[in-house]
Amino acid sequence: MxxxxxxxxxxxxxxxxxxxxxxxxxxxxxxxxxxxxxxxxxxxxxxxxxxxxxxxxxxxxxxxxxxxxxxxxxxxxxxxxxxxxxxxxxxxxxxxxxxxxARSDLKREDLDPALLMWDMHRRLNTEKLPAQRTVLQFEFRDVNSAKRFWWLVIKRDEVDVCMKRPGYDVDVQITTRLKTLAAVWIGDVRLRDAIKEGQIELQGPSQLTHQLDSWLALSTFANIKPATRA
The missing domain is CATH 1.10.10.10 (Winged helix-like DNA-binding domain superfamily/Winged helix DNA-binding domain)
Structure with a gap:
């Protein structure tokens, strides 16, 4: 430049x-x-x-x-x-x-499921997951068919992001809207509140779904509160 x-x-x-x-x-x-x-x-x-x-x-x-x-x-x-x-x-x-x-309401043009999944895969607390392979399926109801489904395949400390079915049984299904999960990820909405209000639906064994907030870590900046403007 x-x-x-x-x-x-x-x-x-x-x-x-x-x-x-x-x-x-x-x-x-x-x-x-x-x-x-x-x-x-x-x-x-x-x-x-x-x-x-x-x-x-x-x-x-x-x-x-x-x-x-x-x-x-x-x-x-x-x-x-x-x-x-x-x-x-x-x-x-x-x-x-x-x-x-610089925080603002999430706009449609700022939302990208590929980037969200890539960010999330780096923040999974794999120590809180079973030692054997664990497969998470995400379905975004408000996204077109090409990017509607995503999978995270976790085995010990390795996490792979998949846009196509990985060929393994799914352990936990997470169904939501892209905007909802992005808001949870960035700290605008509490994960437990989104689940309680039905904005995030979970299917899978209780030992995994009940501990979701222990292994699904949020953005590094999620705990930063917005400034109060005068």
Whole structure:
């Protein structure tokens, strides 16, 4: 991007991080995504070409580095440098500020089941789930057929997100509206209230459904209360 023509450190930082999507790519890297396809799932509306450009810019800025992928010898993985890791409190404070001051009613254009499932799969408390494979099925009543059903397949500490039936028996079925689950995830609606009021319907063994709030952790920012405006 074009520079600001200032020596101010804030201006210099903005020249590196201020372009569209850049901070969201950094967010995904801080959340643990290291591969191109995983990064894409965290920014589903970003084109692959633009993602490649932003990754190259972050590499030139010394925020990330590429290294051979240990899982795929022909592929590459992205690793945050010390400079990249130092952005952790910056991103967290932006999230806290956004939850306090930029919070608004969820709009349809802000809702994406793919992103919600991707976010949720990283926050599952797998230690509270059975050691054997557990399959969760989500049905969003207000979403078209292509993205209506989603599955999370959990085995120990591994969680896979599936858009197609994974071929295993479903242990817990969760039926709701996309807006409802997003509101619960971000902390606007209490999970237990949504269940009690029938906005979220659960089917499955009681040892799983009754403990839903112990293994289904919410957004990192869910407990941040909105600021009171004068």
């Amino acid at each position: 074009k520079g600001y023509g200032q020596f101010c450190p804030v201006a210099k930082a903005a020249e590196v991080l201020g372009e569209r999507w850049t901070l969201l790519v950094v967010r995904e890297l801080l959340c643990g995504s290291r591969h191109f396809n995983d990064l894409r799932r965290g920014v589903p509306l970003m084109s692959p070409t633009l993602l490649s450009q932003r990754l190259k810019q972050l590499e030139r800025a010394g925020i990330i580095e590429r290294e051979p992928d240990r899982q795929n010898k022909q592929g590459m993985a992205y690793q945050l440098t010390a400079a990249g890791h130092e952005l952790t409190p910056v991103v967290m404070m932006l999230g806290n500020w956004g939850q306090r001051w």
